[in-house]
Amino acid sequence: MVLGEIRRARDVGYVSLGAKVIWLACESCGIERWVLLRGGKPTRRLCRSCHLKLSALYFKAGPDNPAWKGGRCLTAKGYVLVRAPNHPRATANNGYVFEHILVMESMLGRYLLPGERPHHENENKSDNSPSNLSLMMHGQHTAFHWTGRHHTEASILKMSLAKRGKPMPKACVEALMKLGPLPRNPATGRFIKCKASV
Numbered sequence: 001m002v003l004g005e006i007r008r009a010r011d012v013g014y015v016s017l018g019a020k021v022i023w024l025a026c027e028s029c030g031i032e033r034w035v036l037l038r039g040g041k042p043t044r045r046l047c048r049s050c051h052l053k054l055s056a057l058y059f060k061a062g063p064d065n066p067a068w069k070g071g072r073c074l075t076a077k078g079y080v081l082v083r084a085p086n087h088p089r090a091t092a093n094n095g096y097v098f099e100h101i102l103v104m105e106s107m108l109g110r111y112l113l114p115g116e117r118p119h120h121e122n123e124n125k126s127d128n129s130p131s132n133l134s135l136m137m138h139g140q141h142t143a144f145h146w147t148g149r150h151h152t153e154a155s156i157l158k159m160s161l162a163k164r165g166k167p168m169p170k171a172c173v174e175a176l177m178k179l180g181p182l183p184r185n186p187a188t189g190r191f192i193k194c195k196a197s198v
Helices: 048-058 088-093 099-108 138-145 153-163 170-179
Strands: 006-008 020-025 032-038 072-074 080-083 096-098 116-120 133-137
Touching: 080 099, 088 096, 096 099, 099 116, 099 133, 116 138, 133 138
Parallel strands: none
Antiparallel strands: 006 020, 020 032, 072 080, 080 096, 116 133
8 A cells, every 4th residue: 555545445444435545654653554534634643552642641630731721720700710639629620629719718727618608809700819808608698799789770680580581682671771770560679571571
């Protein structure tokens, strides 16, 4: 066989119907073998053993991994995660713990109890300086964020409708923003529903 020779996959022992293969040398070790073609391009440049050796590097955890970035990462919600594999909470996040929890625990000199939550005073989830964190019980923390001081009436209405599985149409939100304070039912104190969202 000659390097670059193309044949039908079925002719060289593959079960694939209509697929083609090319005789290529591995870019790492030089071993020649048949490689499937997809869209006219080879699917693999490396042989199986070289591919496994290379991928073994990337399966190493921590500083041994070539993609290591120092053990800190940012979540989609804006919280900072820090690698702390020996921490009791590390099992839930693959060896990582929220940085604000670690900072609060170092301030207290103990692990947080089950109902305790660190609160970010300036609402910036990535600012984990000790001066920005305070300790609250879970219920206090939830009540603090739901007092209405942090949400407009329109956003409270949107959240309450979304919680019931009824997303508010954009036209309703725009109309409500123009009205100002939202209309409430005097008997129940609840918001009056927008007709488009019912």
